[in-house]
Every structure is written in C-alpha cells, then in structure tokens.
Amino acid sequence: MYKMMQLWTPLSTVFRRVLPTTCCLASFTANSQFASLSSHLQSSSRVPLRYGLDFSPYSKISLLSFCSQSAAKLDSTTKRCWNCLAEATGSTPFLYCDSCRSIQPVDLSIDYFKIFGLEKKYEIEVDGLEGKYKDWQKKLHPDLVHSKSEKEREYAAEQSARVIDAYRTLSKPLSRAIYILRLEGVDVDEEQTVSDPELLTEIMEIREAVEEATDSQALNQVQSRMNEKLEETSDSFANAFQRRNLDEAVTCLCCSCNVIMGSTTLRIEEMITTDV
Amino acid sequence: MLRLMAKRLLGTASRDIPSRPLQILPRLYHENVIDHYNNPRNVGSFDKNDPNVGTGLVGAPACGDVMKLQIKIDEESGKIVDACFKTFGCGSAIASSSVATEWVKGKSMDEVLTIKNTEIAKHLSLPPVKLHCSMLAEDAIKAAVKDAEAKRAKMNGTLKGADVKSG
Numbered sequence: 156m157y158k159m160m161q162l163w164t165p166l167s168t169v170f171r172r173v174l175p176t177t178c179c180l181a182s183f184t185a186n187s188q189f190a191s192l193s194s195h196l197q198s199s200s201r202v203p204l205r206y207g208l209d210f211s212p213y214s215k216i217s218l219l220s221f222c223s224q225s226a227a228k229l230d231s232t233t234k235r236c237w238n239c240l241a242e243a244t245g246s247t248p249f250l251y252c253d254s255c256r257s258i259q260p261v262d263l264s265i266d267y268f269k270i271f272g273l274e275k276k277y278e279i280e281v282d283g284l285e286g287k288y289k290d291w292q293k294k295l296h297p298d299l300v301h302s303k304s305e306k307e308r309e310y311a312a313e314q315s316a317r318v319i320d321a322y323r324t325l326s327k328p329l330s331r332a333i334y335i336l337r338l339e340g341v342d343v344d345e346e347q348t349v350s351d352p353e354l355l356t357e358i359m360e361i362r363e364a365v366e367e368a369t370d371s372q373a374l375n376q377v378q379s380r381m382n383e384k385l386e387e388t389s390d391s392f393a394n395a396f397q398r399r400n401l402d403e404a405v406t407c408l409c410c411s412c413n414v415i416m417g418s419t420t421l422r423i424e425e426m427i428t429t430d431v
Numbered sequence: 432m433l434r435l436m437a438k439r440l441l442g443t444a445s446r447d448i449p450s451r452p453l454q455i456l457p458r459l460y461h462e463n464v465i466d467h468y469n470n471p472r473n474v475g476s477f478d479k480n481d482p483n484v485g486t487g488l489v490g491a492p493a494c495g496d497v498m499k500l501q502i503k504i505d506e507e508s509g510k511i512v513d514a515c516f517k518t519f520g521c522g523s524a525i526a527s528s529s530v531a532t533e534w535v536k537g538k539s540m541d542e543v544l545t546i547k548n549t550e551i552a553k554h555l556s557l558p559p560v561k562l563h564c565s566m567l568a569e570d571a572i573k574a575a576v577k578d579a580e581a582k583r584a585k586m587n588g589t590l591k592g593a594d595v596k597s598g
Contacts, residue, residue, distance in 0.1 A: 345493035346563055348570045355488045358497050362519040408492075 234262075247272070250314050251294045257303075258295055258310045266338060267321035277335055277393045281326055288322040291315075332392055332408050341401050343408055351406070357384075385411065460522055461556035467526035472533055475515040477501045482586050485579025487571040491563060496520030498528050500571035502535060502543075504579050511535050511543065516571075523561040527551050527568035540576045 234243035239255035248265045251258055268275045271287050295315040300308050324330045333343050349355065361377060368374045392407035460468075476499075477484045487500040496519065503513040514532040518525045530551050535543045548565040551557075557565055 346491070348567060349490040349492055350488070350570070350574055352488055355490045355497055358490060358495075359488070359499060359517075359519070362497060 250291070250318070256294075258300065258307055258314055260310050261313045261317055267325055267334060270318060270321045271325060273325075275335065275338065277328075277332060277396050279325065279331070284322060284326055288318065291318045328389055329408070329411055332396075332404075332411070335396065336401065336404060336408070339401060341405060343405055463530075463555050464522055464526040464557075467529040467555075468522045471525065472529050473515045474517065474529075476517060477503060477513075477515060482582050483579075485575040485577070485582065487574030487576070487578060489567055489570045489574055491520075491567050493563070494520065494524075496524045496564070496567060498524065498567050498571045500528055500531060500568075500575045502575045502579055504540070504583070508539075509583075510537065510539050512537075521561070521564065523555065523557055523564040524567060526555050527557075527564045528571060530554060531568040531572055535572060540580065543572055544576060546572055 234249050235241065236243075236252035236255060236257060236259065238257040239252060241252055241254040243249035244253075248269050249259055249262065250265070250270070266275070268279075270291070271284060273279050292315060295311055295318060297308060297311040297315060300311045303311075324334045336343055361381065364377050365374065368377065388407050388411045392404055392411065395401075395403040395407055477486075479486050479501075481503075483504045483506060485502045485504065487502075488498070489500075490497045498520065499517045501515050502511045504510070505512045514535050516528040516532045518528045531546070534546055534551075546569060548562070548569040551565040551568055552562055555565070
C-alpha cells in the first residue's frame with residue numbers, strides 16, 4: 156500500500172501538468188478500487204485529489220504500470236499544447252499550436268536547424284531563411300499577444316527571441332559553424348591564441364598589402380584574394396565537419412575568423428582611401 | 432508656482448558657479464598606451480633566416496590581431512640584445528607588444544619567459560576587455576624564445592655533427 160502511495164504522488168503531478176487548469180474540478184468519484192487508497196492518503200499525506208476522473212476503466216495493474224513511467228518521459232513522448240491539449244504534429248517544430256493558436260513555451264531540444272526545418276549541416280540554403288523567419292514571427296511576435304494571459308506573453312517574448320537568435324546565427328557562415336560545433340559538444344574559444352605560422356604569415360602579408368596599397372584598385376585586389384581565402388576555409392570547414400574531424404574543423408574556423416577580421420579592416424581602409 | 436520660480440532665481444543669483452550637468456566620463460586609453468602608440472619603440476623586422484633571430488608570430492581569432500615579435504640573441508652569452516615588433520591591431524595590442532620588446536632587451540631567454548601578461552596589463556592600465564592583448568604579447572615572447580632556442584639547438588646539433596665528422 157505504501158508503495159502504491161509513493162507511486163500515486165508522481166501520477167497526480169503528471170495529471171496536473173497534462174490537464175488544463177481550467178478543467179472542471181468535479182468531486183472525485185472514488186470507485187471501489189481506490190476507496191482504500193484515498194483513506195490511506197488522507198490519513199498520512201493530504202494529497203488533494205481534485206481532478207474529476209473516473210478510474211473505473213483502468214485496472215489496478217495497468218494503473219501501476221502507468222504510474223511507473225517517469226513524469227518527464229511522459230512529457231517528451233506526447234507533446235501537447237498547454238492550452239487545448241492538442242497533440243503536436245510531427246511535421247513542424249512545436250513552437251505554436253495551430254488548433255487553439257497559442258504560443259508554446261520554449262523547448263530547448265528543438266535546435267535552430269529544426270526551427271527552420273533544415274538538416275543539421277553547415278551548408279544550407281540561406282535564401283529561404285528570411286521567409287521562414289517572417290512566417291514564424293507572424294505567429295510568435297509579442298505584439299500579437301497583448302490581450303492574452305501573462306504566461307502566454309512570456310512565452311511569446313521567449314519564443315520570438317529564440318527565433319531571432321536562430322535566424323541570426325544561421326544566416327552568417329561563421330556563427331553557423333560555431334553553433335553547429337557547439338551542438339556536437341565542441342566549444343570554440345575565440346579568445347585562444349592562434350600560432351599556426353603559415354596562416355599567420357599569410358594574414359600578416361595581407362595586412363601589409365592593405366597598408367601599402369596606394370589606390371582602391373590595389374585594395375580591391377586584396378579584397379578578392381581575401382574572399383577567395385574565405386571560400387577556401389569555408390569549404391574546408393564543411394569538408395572536415397562532414398568527415399567528423401572536429402579538431403580540423405575548429406582550426407578551419409580560426410582561419411575564417413582571422414580572415415573575416417582582416418577583411419573588415421580592408422573595408423575600413425577602402426572607405427578611408429575613397430574619402431581621400 | 433511663482434514662489435518656486437522666485438526661489439530658483441534667488442538660488443542662481445546667490446551661487447557663483449552654475450551647476451554643471453551630469454558628466455559621463457569617457458573611457459580613455461592610459462597615457463602609457465598613448466605614448467607607445469604615438470612614439471612606437473622598436474618597430475621593424477629582422478631577417479627571419481638569421482640563426483640568431485627568434486620570431487614569434489601569434490594571432491587572436493576573436494579580434495583578428497596579428498603580432499610579430501622578433502628577438503636577436505647574442506651567440507656567446509645567450510642573452511637578448513635587440514628586439515623588434517610588428518603588430519596589426521588595436522592600440523592596446525600595439526602598446527603591449529611595444530612594452531614587450533622594451534622589457535626583453537638585455538635579459539636572458541629564461542628570464543623573459545617569466546614576464547607575465549598581468550605585469551604588462553598593469554603597466555598599461557588595460558581595462559578587462561583588453562586583457563587578451565597583453566596575453567597575446569606574452570604568447571609572442573614565448574613563441575619568439577621557442578623559435579630562437581630551436582634554432583640554437585639545430586645549430587649546435589650541426590656543429591656537433593661537424594665535430595664528430597672532423598674528429
């Protein structure tokens with residue numbers, strides 16, 4: 156009986172999560188199977204049995220097996236809307252319930268690639284991102300939920316912020332690369348010093364070329380050289396990542412960083428030169 | 432309303448200095464940094480292929496800074512007799528590498544390895560966001576020493592080999 160009691164508490168918390176709070180709080184119809192249980196509970200722990208559920212169809216055994224499932228496992232297998240209990244359709248990520256049009260709380264297991272319906276790989280169609288991003292914001296934007304509950308307004312703020320973050324991360328190649336490595340458990344430390352002599356010598360030469368350039372044509376030449384280098388590193392990153400050689404991927408990333416920063420300097424120089 | 436205005440008028444009349452509006456202090460580079468930036472010491476290059484020259488080349492991906500620090504070693508004493516640098520980066524990075532070249536002159540290679548980035552940062556009063564510049568300078572010193580030692584070892588190796596051959 157005590158064991159039954161221990162199992163009962165998690166079940167009540169499970170139902171509290173699954174059932175809507177607006178559900179009618181009808182008096183609990185204790186049937187013969189649970190009469191003894193409820194009396195036991197009332198004597199020891201005052202677990203409120205608020206939900207109007209009729210347990211008669213369920214046998215004691217099936218209920219026990221139901222109880223033995225952990226609450227967390229139940230939540231992940233059947234994703235339901237907190238508002239209308241509609242089940243999530245497998246096709247689109249469950250950020251928004253189409254049945255009752257309510258925004259769902261943030262689920263961190265849905266990564267940025269899933270939000271945009273993309274495969275988890277480095278090379279993606281960047282053109283399609285903006286459209287999908289706007290489609291999401293039409294449903295999730297906080298401006299649309301002014302009249303709704305505070306809880307939903309919070310969900311809207313968090314969800315739309317996450318979608319914005321996802322869009323920004325995936326649209327730029329460098330941030331996309333860093334993110335995809337993070338998903339694999341590799342954290343790229345950009346603060347770490349790079350001492351690859353070949354790469355640094357090349358960067359040094361490029362920087363010197365920028366400094367010594369006399370006109371915008373020379374700068375354009377350096378720019379095209381930089382763009383080539385960037386494409387090279389981008390390709391080698393994609394290659395390394397596909398082969399799952401993550402160390403190599405990180406190295407390529409550092410190369411990209413350096414080249415990108417170098418090209419930024421180049422643009423500044425260009426602006427200065429054209430002004431003069 | 433009138434009383435308040437009168438009070439204010441009287442107030443301004445009695446005060447000699449008008450009250451200054453709230454000033455937001457701008458974040459300034461320390462004068463040491465500005466000095467190193469305006470009057471750079473030891474900018475230049477040594478011949479990379481000189482056996483007595485150690486070259487340290489380091490970079491920071493986060494900001495794209497590249498730092499080249501070169502040291503000239505005296506063959507007999509093994510001490511650093513000259514140093515030069517070339518840095519592409521922010522004022523703090525340039526100043527850090529400049530300070531590094533100043534501090535390594537006249538010291539032995541083991542001694543310069545004890546130079547810490549915190550000392551450089553303190554000398555230049557670097558803000559927390561620029562501490563990685565001093566770290567880069569420390570790494571540049573270490574890289575230069577490593578290169579110089581490798582060259583010396585290689586030279587000694589070839590010399591020893593030559594001795595064995597002749598002997």
